[in-house]
Amino acid sequence: MPNNLINFHSHIHLRQRLIISTLLSKPIRIDSIRSNHSNPGITDYEAGFLRLLEKLTNGSKVEISYTGTSILYQPGSLTGGNISHSCSSKSVGWFLEFILVLAPFLKHPLNLTLHGITSDPNDISVDSLRTVSLPHLSLFGISDGLELNIKKRGSPPLGGGTVIFKCPTLRQIKSLNFLDPGKIKRIRGIAHSVRVSPQLANRMVDASRGLLNRYIPDIYLYTDIYRGDEAGKSPGYALTLVAESTTGALHSAEAVSLPGTTPEDVATRASSALLEEIANKGAIDSSHQWLVLLLMSLGSEDVGRCRMGSLTPHSIQFLRDLHQSMGVAFKIKQLEQSNEVIASCVGIGYTGQRKVA
Structure with missing residues (x-):
């Protein structure tokens, strides 16, 4: 052993x-x-x-x-390279969410094609990965050549979606200092539907606007309608929302249609979840705390700092795993009269497999 x-x-x-x-x-x-x-x-x-x-x-x-x-x-x-994979009974997001962190450190640029369900009630959707996860990677200098294209959408249970993820390789990522969450300046969103009436996507947009306009006027939600072969094998619809601050902080929420629910129900769930996410504050979306914590650990041998809302149970366990496996210890400072914390650590100076020319 x-x-x-x-x-x-x-x-x-x-x-x-x-x-x-x-x-x-x-x-x-x-x-x-x-x-x-x-x-x-x-x-x-x-x-x-x-x-x-x-x-x-x-x-x-x-x-x-x-x-x-x-x-x-x-x-x-x-290694990396050109790879294709079918995602069985779980969604594409369940697989891709963690591959995102691995991709920049591969020897060859990754061109990954994934087949399966693209939006699922239990896992992160490809829309959130594209609009929120990828910008979080750019905080560490992972941006040029980073792409996530949705070729076909696939709703549960039969799926039928196709997603192509492309990621360049890096030798080393930079450290992070993100302490100013700023103030929310706009909200953007994607209401998509497959194999159902396009009017359902419009109803989600109208219902979500009715709630979010009370919070901020700068809202733009667009509909993404897929038809024919690009619509997968099962009917469904979903709404993904992203709030952006004056300093580039992103907060997201989403909701997917369930049997017996209406588009208004989906819009209410997504909008309410987004407002809760914004109320949690911090410069990092709570569902992406683990991603930032891991990349901070892998960063250059310098002190990295990030302001976050209250740590999720998943993030707390992730900190324990990082300490056990990497020996990285984070300093967590609670801010006064707030649920926010400042997480800081010294990176291990991790280097990827990319060869230096």
């Missing part, structure tokens, strides 16, 4: 731990995966995520126990 083996338990936070292992080239063992469940072991989509990591690397080895409740993953070297 390797001396630098990282040990974890439970299927919770599995993706983030596999990504940390892959970046650090440290083998990882995860035990007790749903060991007490009626259907124990890893799921088909978790196995699919492991297969995707194998495609992105060269020489990775995966050992899964007979019951599926234990995984030993030995990452290979980061």
Whole structure:
């Protein structure tokens, strides 16, 4: 057994731990995966995520126990290139969310094509990844050549969507100092619909405007209607909202149609969630705290600082995982009379696989 083996338990936070292992080239063992469940072991989509990591690397080895409740993953070297992957029963966003962090450090620029569900009630949508996640990457100097194109949309349960993600390679990312959240100056949004009446997207826009116009006048929501082969295999509609501040801070929320719900219900859920997100303050969207914390850890050997709203349980566990695997300790300073914190750390000066010309 390797001396630098990282040990974890439970299927919770599995993706983030596999990504940390892959970046650090440290083998990882995860035990007790749903060991007490009626259907124990890893799921088909978790196995699919492991297969995707194998495609992105060269020489990775995966050992899964007979019951599926234990995984030993030995990452290979980061390669990249042109890759295609089908996303089984989980959404494209579930897979791509964590691959975003891996992509800049690959040896070759990544051209990744993913097939499956593009908007799902339980996972981040490709619209949020494109409008919020990618701008968060640009805070660290990852921007030129960064693209996320939605070729086909796919609603649950049958999916049928296609997304192409392109990412350049970097030798090293820069450190972050983002302490001024600014004030919200505008709200933008995308209301999309597939295999339903286009009028449903318009109803989402009207209902959302009715709520958000009480908060700020600068609102622009546009409809994105897909038809024919580009509309996937199942009907559905969703609304993604992004609020931008005077300093470039982004806060987002989204809602996806469910059986028995109306477009007005979707708009109300998304708009209310956005206002809650804005009220949480900070310079970073709460669903992207983990992404910023990881990139701060990988940054240059300098002190990075970021102002955030109250840390989510996921972010708190992520800080523990970073300390256990990387040895990075964050200083968390609570701001007076606020739920906000200043998170700071010294990066490890991580260098990617890109060769210096």
